[in-house]
Amino acid sequence: MSEAMLVADRLTRHFGGLTANLEVCITLERGKLHALLGPNGAGKSTCINMLSGDLPPSAGRILLEGQDVTGLDSAARSHRGIGRSYQRTNIFPQFTVLENCRLAAQSRRPRPWRIFTDAMKTRDTVERAQAAIVEAGLGGRELRKAGLLSHGEQRQLEIAMVLATDARVLLLDEPLAGMGSEESAQMVELLRKLKQNRAILLVEHDMDAVFAVADTITVMVEGSVLESGPPEQIRNSEDVQAAYLGEDEHG
Amino acid sequence: MAEMLLEARDLHTYYGSSHILHGVSFSIRKGEALGLMGRNGMGKTTLIRSMLGLVRPRHGTVRVNGDDMTRAKPHRIALAGVAYVPEGRGIFPNLSVRENLVMAARAGVDGRREWTFERVMETFPRLGERIDNGGGQLSGGEQQMLTIGRALMTNPDLLILDEATEGLAPLMVKEIWKVIRTIRDTGIATVVVDKNHSAVTALTNRSVILVKGEVVFDGPSEQVRQEPALIRKHLGV
Amino acid sequence: ADKVKVGLMLPYTGTYASLGNAITNGFKQYVAEQGGKLGGREVEYFVVDDESDPAKATENANKLVKRDNVDVLVGTVHSGVALAMAKVARDSKTLMIIPNAGADELTGPLCAPNVFRTSFSAWQPANAMGKVVAERGHKNVVTLAWKYSFGEQSVAGFKESFEQAGGKVVKELYLPFPNVEFQPFLTEIANLRPDAVFVFFSGAGAAKFVKDYEAAGLKAGLPLYAPGFLTDGTLEAMGGAGEGVLTTLHYADGLDNAREKSFRSGYVAAYKAQPDVFAVQGYDSAQLLAAGLSGAPAGAFDKEAVMKAMSAATIDSPRGSFTLSKANNPVQDIYLRKVEGGQNKVIGVAAPKLADPARGCKLMN
Amino acid sequence: MDFTSFLIQILNALQYGLLLFLVASGLTLVFGIMGIINLAHGSFYMIGAYLAFALTSLTGNLMLAIVLGIPLAFGFGALLEKLLFVHLYKRDHLQQVLLTYGLILIFEELRSLTVGDDVHGVAIPDLFSASIALSDNLSYPVYRLVISVVCIALAVGLWWLMQRTRLGMMIRAGSFNREMVQSLGVNIDLLYRTVFALGVALAALAGMLAAPISSVYPGMGGNVLIISFVVVVIGGIGSVWGALVAALLVGFADTFGTILLPELAGLAVYLLMAVVLLWRPEGIFRKG
């Protein structure tokens, strides 16, 4: 069941004189986890930003289930099923953990005209939020204020919010960064589960995790794709070792 | 006593009414490399911030080079030779990369100037390429390099790295470990918080493990390496 | 004894604070001269700072009328505030005396039997000036004023008589209130090359204008005319720049009458400051009220009788005596004054016994 | 409008623009760079003007008054920062709105109580009291040109301080993250106190220099307040050059607005601001 969900077609992005992405092509398939690797500043986040609509590409197209979504903004893309997490924690610090996720869940059915309904009593959104919190490993901390969580907990919340939106395509920018080893291990399990009926793009520098869950790996260097293929091929590629992994550890 | 660089005794820190540190004592000597470990939310960052004057412990004392600094303002502690790389990157997005680096650069307490602008550029060539960009325009990893470089340029006696490798590519992480090793060799002390326990224990001579705001282990890193049970019990791997 | 409750609603803070204080001083001086009584009645004051804020004016007036139940409302400086006050006075049928605000409407379309003015209408000094300027042989004049009612009404009053007398206003220039960047206008005026310039400004803006006018080198070749507010209370701030400027007003320094002399010495003694036209207007407001009260029977405050007596009164003012028109606006001499030695010296009467036409006032017929 | 008078209008616009920059310069520092919403900026300007008036009457010379006035204003600013503003850095910015509004009322009333409500003039120093002939019937006061020169010097000085010195970097960094600046060993409290005081001194200097032209009068602070904010914001918060360019733009809009569109002259400046900000939502010279 390899069906292409999201396709990046020759995406290019310039920042002044710098080319952060040059003709990057990536295909995300349902049921597959696609990892995007590369040295710092290679353009991975830029790529995600273009796919999610946070940043307009300088050239290239983005197709979601065959439809061109390049011109849509991030809100519209989110509505069509693209969800993302951020490398730099991006949450609602003044709200409780639950409210953070409830807002995420509410975005599926915003119901803005129902001004006489208590938002806290919209059962579907609250339940969805609860479930996402538990999945991300924050169970029991629903009523804590998000801004007062520790750094690692905030990273978990970051993921919980994406889960709550029920996105069919997940773009995860370093979800494991800042998490402890136990939480990381849980997250890898979660990723395995999530990818069953979703398409996932994972940017991550934790190689153990990447090689544990990735079905395909693309390596970028200085804005361009260096190599793309199954994990074994990447692990053994000399180019990749030189540019990114380093010789000994994963060779 | 004189060789004690930073010493905290019996710290109790609260956020509002929640009690985070329950009588933590912590010390680091000149030239020592120390790993601070614990799961998410156990109080590592809180401990560091309590020692740096960024949060006020309700109870306990902090000494730097033997001087009482319990109520000192953070800049005095910094000027005594302590540099801090915070978790989640503390760059100034409204300053250029160059400005971020030079704004606080200075010679060390004893006049050393080992870490110059040029040396930081050599260590992190990536920064050199983006030197006149705004700090906020850097990629996540580049920002991390910038924070580390900026801390090094204050030529500290003690460098505290709170999850300094977060977001760095494997090659870069190796580079950071190398840097820590070299500065340790030149007598600069380091405190490292990192989720990669094996790297931390390999790099440091002493390890401290925090659980729920209490020190549950304080001993040679060698011992942690050899007793995986310790890690499993306190760090849950 | 019988009392009369006087509500003073004047600006005591902000740009017009000194005017509000001068009016209050003048009023109280007259009352003091009468031994604390007007027309045999004790005077009880109620004071409100109107801040020259029209948005609060109705409420402030109501405070005096409804809460303090004053018999007479005295105020104010700012025309917009006075307009709101006049509405309260009309609706509540309270006696009102306007000691300064010059909006033509107050004794024009909005006139009312219970609303009196002891100062002037914007039309009056400006209209008097029109004749003077024409008589002095100027044919083409440029006008400059702030773009708000008072400025526009002053220019209209000037233009009316000036053009009647054969002159021509070649251009009316306005700048937004309260801007004081005059340089572009001075350039424009120099470019238009008129025979003379008529302006309306007051307070700090007036001081700045006259200084800028001189600094631009225009004063030497291009005579400046204005209603007297240009040079009242602002001469010190102008330094010497005001010397020689001609203005028209119902008051001047060094008027030669007994009332003026006693008023001046009394004022100086009481307040350690020289009185100005605003103090005179305050003083005359008290006089007018006294005339009304004296003409009414003792006992309960009989508004109708007081009003009648006030309308018929002749006020022996420091400015020279005046009466009221049917619209309750002073019929008064407008003096031609010249700035000399830091004073507004009277050099003649520009228009004797000048009455505002009170266009649109139903009381006129 | 003939050509000479067109040129003169351009000169007027430039000169007015520079004067606006002078008035806004203190705000560029305190609001633009330190990030404090300071509504009392106009009050500091007014205090400067009254200082010029009081000290000139005392010493007989505006130059001397300025030399004395600047340290006074600086000290006053430092005191205010220590007593009041230091408590607000961590709070919502809107609290600064409230605080500085309260200060406006206090300063205005103290001014009324001590100096009274009259309009006063300050003499132009003899040295600069001459005029230059521009056309056969129009001349230009030298003092205004002197002010323009001071403005340009100030702009260059401020730019140099903010962009070229480490002090400037620390200040800018502090407006973003005070804690981090402290952890780098900078005494941010002292730094901010100094810069705030400098901003107050600049506002007061503007008042002192403008006093001979504008006169000294109640409420004079309120009149410059809005225009100063307009200048700083149009230019792009934090940019000294931006403020200068914005001040010149406003000078042009106002000057030509009043001659070409007299009906709508009051709108000109605001129309300019709306158009600029809709075209560039972060001001002309927004820094990254």
Place this chain on the structure above:
Amino acid sequence: MNPRVVLSFKLAVLAGLVLFPAIGSSFYVELVAKILVMSIFAMSLALLVGFTGLVSLGHAAYFGIAAYTVALIAPEYEAANLWFVLAASVLAAGAAAFFIGLFVLRTKGIYFIMVTLAFAQMAYYIFHDTALGRSSDGIYLNVKPDASLFGWMPFNLDEPLHLYYFILAAMVAVFVLLAFVLRSPFGRVLAGIHSNEHRMKSLGYATQRYKLAAFTLAGALAGVAGFLYAVLFGFVTPDYLSWHQSGNVLLMVILGGLGSLAGAVAGAFAFIGLQEMFSDWTKHWQLLMGLVIVAAVLFMPSGLAGLPRRIFRTVNWGEDDE
């Protein structure tokens, strides 16, 4: 704090307001009516400032536009129909807010503050300097609108008491409406935008539309206040649109405490009440007012709305959440 305590406190205040005319003289009834109108104005702004994070310094424009709408469309010496002029004024204010919102919402933060100011100042100068506003000194609304509905006259605004209760009812209605709006899904979205607009977008909210809706609603409610103000005092002046007016209502909101409707009401009462009180005492009342404001900033960091909780906390020890 216990929500029941809060609710009973609010009801007690309401009861006090209902009973007030029985004890207050006509002037004070009118003063309270004015404060109630300003409370509506303040609440409408609080929706933007405190809840959506849009600090508008041009809110008086909508207040003034509504006030001018009644004054300009009402016949000079006859009563206009209340419901018609009310609807017209509120619509005019709402429409103005909608169109201005289309532009100003492109900017953020300080820039937003200044563009809203710019549009309000333009509106001010249009009423002040052009024929539309008739006179820069203002115009009268000579006759209060009449409340008849299809021949039935439920109340008469010429009666000060009727007017008072009409205003009180409007104030309560606006309060209740906003309270519902704020806890609804829509209100939560506004709060989310306040906290982190960028993340709201990436979660799938078209934030621009929500902000425009909030801006329009706030403008329309400010219009309700402006309409009532014009009817209450029978006089409109360009100063209703001046930046002082916008500034004052912003101060009420901040003084009351951001993020609280009751705070906005408390802010209006405190701000106007203190002014009244101090200006009765002395000519130098602004000094007192200034000192009180400075003290409030220093000692009441979360505004009047935070006051009960602070008192509660000092009495009760603990239970804090800061």
